[in-house]
Amino acid sequence: MEFLLRLPAPFRFALRPRSADLPPVFVALAVALWMASLANWPLWRALADVQAAGSTVHGWGFLLGFGTLIAAGNAALLMLFAWRWTLKPVATVLLLIAAFGAYFMLNYGIAIDASMLTNVLQTDVREASDLLSWRMAAVVAALAGPPLWWLWRQPVARSSPLRQLIHNAGWLMFFLGIAVASVLVMFQEFSSTMRNQPQLRYLINPLNSVYALGRIATQPLRMDTHTLLPLGRDAHLGASYAHQTKPPLLVLVVGETGRSGNFGLNGYDRATTPQLSARSDLASAGNAWSCGTSTATALPCMFSGLGKAGYESRKGNHENLLDVLAHAGLAVLWLDNQSGCKGVCDRIASASTSASTNPDWCTGGECLDPVMLAGLDERLAGLPAEQRARGTVLVLHQMGSHGPAYARRSAPALKRFMPECQSNALQECSRQEVINAYDNSIVQTDAFLGATLQWLHGKESAFQPAMIYVADHGESLGENNIYLHGLPYTIAPDVQKHVPWITWLSPAMQARSGASIACLQKEMASRRISQDDYFHSVLGLLDVQTAAYQPANDLFAPCRAQG
Numbered sequence: 256m257e258f259l260l261r262l263p264a265p266f267r268f269a270l271r272p273r274s275a276d277l278p279p280v281f282v283a284l285a286v287a288l289w290m291a292s293l294a295n296w297p298l299w300r301a302l303a304d305v306q307a308a309g310s311t312v313h314g315w316g317f318l319l320g321f322g323t324l325i326a327a328g329n330a331a332l333l334m335l336f337a338w339r340w341t342l343k344p345v346a347t348v349l350l351l352i353a354a355f356g357a358y359f360m361l362n363y364g365i366a367i368d369a370s371m372l373t374n375v376l377q378t379d380v381r382e383a384s385d386l387l388s389w390r391m392a393a394v395v396a397a398l399a400g401p402p403l404w405w406l407w408r409q410p411v412a413r414s415s416p417l418r419q420l421i422h423n424a425g426w427l428m429f430f431l432g433i434a435v436a437s438v439l440v441m442f443q444e445f446s447s448t449m450r451n452q453p454q455l456r457y458l459i460n461p462l463n464s465v466y467a468l469g470r471i472a473t474q475p476l477r478m479d480t481h482t483l484l485p486l487g488r489d490a491h492l493g494a495s496y497a498h499q500t501k502p503p504l505l506v507l508v509v510g511e512t513g514r515s516g517n518f519g520l521n522g523y524d525r526a527t528t529p530q531l532s533a534r535s536d537l538a539s540a541g542n543a544w545s546c547g548t549s550t551a552t553a554l555p556c557m558f559s560g561l562g563k564a565g566y567e568s569r570k571g572n573h574e575n576l577l578d579v580l581a582h583a584g585l586a587v588l589w590l591d592n593q594s595g596c597k598g599v600c601d602r603i604a605s606a607s608t609s610a611s612t613n614p615d616w617c618t619g620g621e622c623l624d625p626v627m628l629a630g631l632d633e634r635l636a637g638l639p640a641e642q643r644a645r646g647t648v649l650v651l652h653q654m655g656s657h658g659p660a661y662a663r664r665s666a667p668a669l670k671r672f673m674p675e676c677q678s679n680a681l682q683e684c685s686r687q688e689v690i691n692a693y694d695n696s697i698v699q700t701d702a703f704l705g706a707t708l709q710w711l712h713g714k715e716s717a718f719q720p721a722m723i724y725v726a727d728h729g730e731s732l733g734e735n736n737i738y739l740h741g742l743p744y745t746i747a748p749d750v751q752k753h754v755p756w757i758t759w760l761s762p763a764m765q766a767r768s769g770a771s772i773a774c775l776q777k778e779m780a781s782r783r784i785s786q787d788d789y790f791h792s793v794l795g796l797l798d799v800q801t802a803a804y805q806p807a808n809d810l811f812a813p814c815r816a817q818g
Contacts, residue, residue, distance in 0.1 A: 275410075276410045276411060276412035276413070277409050277410065277411055277412060278411075278412050278422075279334075279337035279338075279342055279411055279412065279419075279422070279423070280330075280334070280337065280422070280426045282333075282337075282342060282343075282346065282406065282409060282411055283330050283333035283334055283337055283342070283346070283426075284326075284330050285402075285405075286329070286333060286346045286349070286350065286402060286406065287326050287327075287329035287330035287333060288326050289350075289402045290325075290326075290329050290349065290350065290353045290460065290461060291322055291325040291326035291329055292322065292326075293357075293398060294350075294353035294354060294356075294357050294398055294460050294461070295322075295325060295357070295458070295459070295460050296357060296361065297357055297360035297361050297458050297460070298325075298455065298458040298459060298460065299318070300361075301452075301454070301455060301458055302318065302321070302455070305448070305452055305455075316441070317441055317444050317445075317448075320437045320440055320441040320445070321437075321441070321445070323433065323434075323437045324434050324437040324438060325459055325462070327430045327431070327433040327434040327437065328430075328434050328459075328462055329349075329461075329462065330426075330430040331427050331430035331431050331434065332349070332462070332465065333345065333346060333349070334423050334426050334427040334430060335423070335427065337419070337422075337423050337426075338419060338423075339411070339413055339419075342411060343406060343407060343411070346406055347403060347406065347407075349461050349465075350398075350399045350402050350403055350406075351395070351399050352461040352464045352465075353398065353399070353460050353461040353464075354394070354395040354398035354399035355391075355395055356460045356461055356463070356464055357394070357398055357460055358391050358394040358395055358398075360458060360460070361394070362390070362391075362394075362680065362681070362682055362738070363659070363681070363737070363738040363739050364731070364735070364736045364737030364738055365737075365738075365739060365741055365742065366454055366457030366458060366463075366741075366742050366743060366746070367457055367458075367460075367463040367464050367467055368457055368463070368467050368470075368743050369467040369470040369471050370547065370548070370549050370551060370552050370741060370743070371467065371549065371741045372464065372467045372468060372471060373471060373549075373551045373552075374549045374550065374551045374741055376471075377551055377594065377595065377597065378594055379594040379595070379609075380620075381594070381609075381620060381621050382594050382657065384620075385657070385658070385659060385660040385663070385679050386659065386679060387679070388678070388679055388680040390680045390682075390683070391680070453743075453745065453746055454742075454743075454746045457742075457743060457746075477570075478569065478570050478571055478572075479570060479571040479572070480571075480572060482571055482572070483571075483572055483573070483574060484571045484572065484573045484574065485573075485574055486560060486573050486574035486575065486578060486579060486803055487560075487574065487578065487579030487582055487583075487801040487802075487803040488582055489582075489801050489802055490579045490580075490582040490583040490799055490800065490801040490803075491583055491584075491799075491800050491801070492583055492584060492585075492645060492646075492798065492799060492800070493798035493799065493800045494798070495767055495768075495798040496645060496646070496798065499719075499767075501717060501718055501719050501763065502643065502644060502645055502646040502647065502718055502719065503646040503647070503718065503719045503720075503721065503764065503767065503797055504646070504647050504649075504711070504714055504718035504719065504720040504721070505646075505647070505648045505649070505720070505721045505722070505723070505793070505796065505797060506648075506649045506650075506651060506707060506711060506720070506721070506722045506723075507648065507649070507650045507651070507722075507723050507725075507793070508650075508651045508653065508703075508704065508707060508722060508723070508724040508725075509554065509650060509651065509652045509653060509725065509726075509727060510653050510655045510656075510700065510724055510725065510726035510727065510754075510755065511550065511593060511652075511653045511654055511655030511656060511657050511726070511727060512655055512656040512657050512658060512726065512727070512728065512729070512730045512740065513655060513656060513697070513700070513726025513727075513729065513730075513754055513755045514656075514693075514697075514726075514729045514730050514732075514750055514753070514754075514755075515541070515543065515726075515729065515753045515754050515755045515756075516750065516753065517693065517694060517697050518531075518539070518697060518755050519531075519532050519701075520532050520537070520539050520755075520757070521539055521541050521755065522541070525672065525694055526671070527671075527694050527697040527698050527701065528697065528698075528701040529698070529701060530701050530702060530704070530705030531701050531704060531705065531757065534708075534759075536759060536760075536772050537757055537758065537759050537772070537776075538757070538758045538759075538772055538775035538776045538778075538779045539755065539756070539757045539758075539776075539779065540755070540756035540757075540779040540780075540782070540784055541779075541780060541781065542781060542782060542783045542784065543725070543753070543754050543755065543756035543783075543784050543785065543786075544752050544753060544754065544783070544784070544785045544786070545557075545726070545727065545728045545729065545751075545752050545753075545754045545785070545786055546562075546563045546566065546785065546786040546787065547563075547727075547728060547744060548728050548729075548740050548741050548742055548743075548744055548747045548751045548752060549728060549740060549741040550593070550594075550597060550727050550728065551597055553727040553728045553786065554596070554597045554599060554727050555575070555597050555598055555599055556786060557725070557727070557786035557789045557790070558575040558576045558577065558599045558789070558790065559573060559575050559576075559790065560573075560575065560576060560579070560790035560791070560803055561573065562787040562808075563785070563786070563787055572598075574602070575599055575790075576789070576790045576793060576794070577589070577599060577600060577602070577603045577648070577650070578602055578603070579794065579799065579801060579803065580648050580793075580794075580797070580799065581602070581603055582801075583797075583799045583800075583801075584642060584645050585642060585645055585646045585647065585648055585797070585799075586638040586639060586642035586643045586645070586646070586647040586648070587603040587604065587647075587648045587650075588603070588604045588605070588606070588634060588635075588638060588647075588648075588649050588650065589603060589604070589605040589606070589650045589652065590605070590606050590607075590608070590627050590631075590634065590649065590650065590651050590652065591605065591606070591607045591608065591609075591652045592607075592608045592622060592624055592626065592627050592651075592652060592653055592654045593652045593653065593654055593657070595607075596652060600650070604638065606634065608622050608626050608627060611626055611629075613626050613629055615629070616629070619663075621654065621663070622654070623654070623664070623665075623666060623699065623703075624651075624653045624654055624655065624699070624700070624703040625702070625703050625706055627651050628703075628706055628707065628710055631649075631710065634649075635647065635649070646797065647718070648793075648797070651707070653700065653703070655696065655700055655726070656693060656696035656697060656700065656730065658681075658693070658730060658738070658739050658740075659679045659680075659681050659738065659739060660679045661675070661676065661689070661692035661693045661695070661696050662675050662676060662677050662692045662695070664695075664696035664699060665692075665695040665696050665698060665699035666699060666702075669695060669698045669699050669702055670695045670698075671694070671695060671698055672690075672691035672692075672694045672695055672698075673691060674688055674691065675688055675691040675692035675695055676688040676689045676691070676692045677692075681733070681738050686732070686733040689732050689733055689738075690732055690733075693730070693732055704722075704724055704757070707722060708722060708759060711759075711761070712761075715761055715763065719761060719763040719764045719767050720761045720763075720764060721758075721759060721760045721761060721764040721796065722757075722758070722759045723756075723757070723758050723759075723792075723793070723796075724755065724756070724757040724758075725754060725755070725756045725757075725786065725789060726754040726755050726756075727754070728740050728751060728752065728754065729749075729750050729751045729752055729753055729754055730750065730751060731748060731750055731751055732750070734748060734750060735748070754786075756779070756784065758772075758775055758779070758810075759772075760772055760775075760796075764796075767798075768795075768796055768798070768811060768815065769814070769815040770796070770811040770814035770815050771814060774813075774814035774817055775810070775811070775814055778810065778813055778814055779810065782810075784810060787808060788808045788809070788810055790803075790808070791804055791805050791806070791807075791808035791809045792808070792809050792810040792811055794809070795809035795810075795811050795812055795815075796811050
């Protein structure tokens with residue numbers, strides 16, 4: 256016994272009798288070390304890749320310092336909750352967050368920030384089920400199971416509230432001091448690495464998720480989320496409506512996860528768009544870019560009218576394009592085959608296909624996009640007649656190419672490229688199989704757009720129709736071991752930001768707007784455009800007059816000037 260008393264503290268606690276209680280700081284430190292080591296395997300792998308590429312990261316000393324910094328940060332966080340009723344539950348949550356974070360970062364090459372967590376919080380059961388797999392269960396169990404088993408078997412020492420407060424505060428300052436010291440010791444190399452490899456900061460697990468949740472939770476402190484700021488309340492219909500014989504009918508197809516480079520219409524070496532490519536009356540932009548890399552960001556941004564910079568720096572919630580169209584007196588309907596409109600359609604008529612059981616297009620609790628065309632005549636007729644007489648805007652929000660279950664996004668008859676990846680754990684498939692499954696989903700989008708155009712052709716006797724298709728963001732298909740989307744915009748690869756943008760105007764709409772398809776084909780062939788232009792282009796096409804409209808961002812304006 257005397258021998259044991261002479262041992263250093265960690266060894267005494269390792270050899271203590273089973274009934275001895277552990278001080279909270281030992282529990283916090285043990286959990287912090289586990290998360291800093293094994294749960295940060297994606298970070299250590301990324302650092303190893305950086306070293307192999309000849310970066311300024313050198314040797315085990317830097318890795319040890321970085322690991323100490325993360326462990327100290329984790330421990331400091333846990334000391335905030337090192338109380339009788341909170342330590343184990345909070346440690347459990349952090350271990351699970353770390354395990355799930357490590358899985359997704361390892362398997363899909365994603366990074367975790369506020370935008371990514373917003374996507375997670377806004378997802379629905381259908382999207383979540385696409386991500387479930389035995390691989391995920393095994394990885395999470397391996398990373399979280401052992402520490403959770405150990406954690407809940409440990410009796411934790413209790414102290415009086417005042418004494419516990421003093422201990423927690425002291426250890427908190429100690430761990431923060433260790434973190435600061437770690438940075439100072441390796442400051443030059445650390446600052447250089449963070450500056451040259453900014454993606455690493457999004458891999459620090461689970462502090463990346465904690466920081467992102469903090470950003471989301473404190474958003475009301477940075478932005479007035481309760482007041483809706485008006486936009487385009489002065490909107491009115493222009494001169495083209497004065498003596499119109501047929502009202503405009505514009506269909507805005509909002510694509511999900513469309514890669515511009517995988518559209519045959521844009522020069523891809525595979526025939527992924529046979530119907531669209533066979534037409535000569537389409538204008539396709541080859542140089543169009545998204546406002547964000549996730550639906551939660553890009554969708555409200557493109558409809559906002561603020562532009563990417565304005566949307567990201569906004570101090571409040573604003574009305575959007577659909578509100579402005581409604582202010583002008585047009586009929587507006589949002590039809591969703593996705594997980595919602597992210598607030599864009601909150602104040603206009605909307606419908607969802609989530610409850611549809613259409614046997615032609617729905618199976619397993621989800622529907623292919625053509626289901627939105629079923630009954631569309633009735634939905635159109637159900638809009639207020641007075642507004643329809645002026646003009647109508649229909650928004651069709653696709654399921655599109657939403658991953659990782661790309662194979663579920665196309666009908667069997669349209670699967671041109673085989674074999675395709677049938678798993679939602681994309682690493683289980685070859686990269687070619689992943690690309691095949693994705694490309695088949697583009698063939699499905701081509702068929703859907705072709706059917707939408709056919710439906711619009713049938714309306715030419717009563718309306719002046721048009722269609723604009725734009726994807727919300729792109730997708731990574733394994734380039735540099737990155738899959739899916741949602742990386743912070745500054746570090747995201749171009750394939751997550753380069754999107755397809757396709758415009759069709761009926762002859763009557765061309766005459767009405769003064770913009771010919773021939774002119775648009777030349778204008779959009781090489782001009783760099785972005786979703787910043789979406790708001791203004793729709794207003795310009797529909798001749799909606801408002802001070803919020805900016806002609807410089809109207810893609811149709813140059814062609815009207817030529818006309």
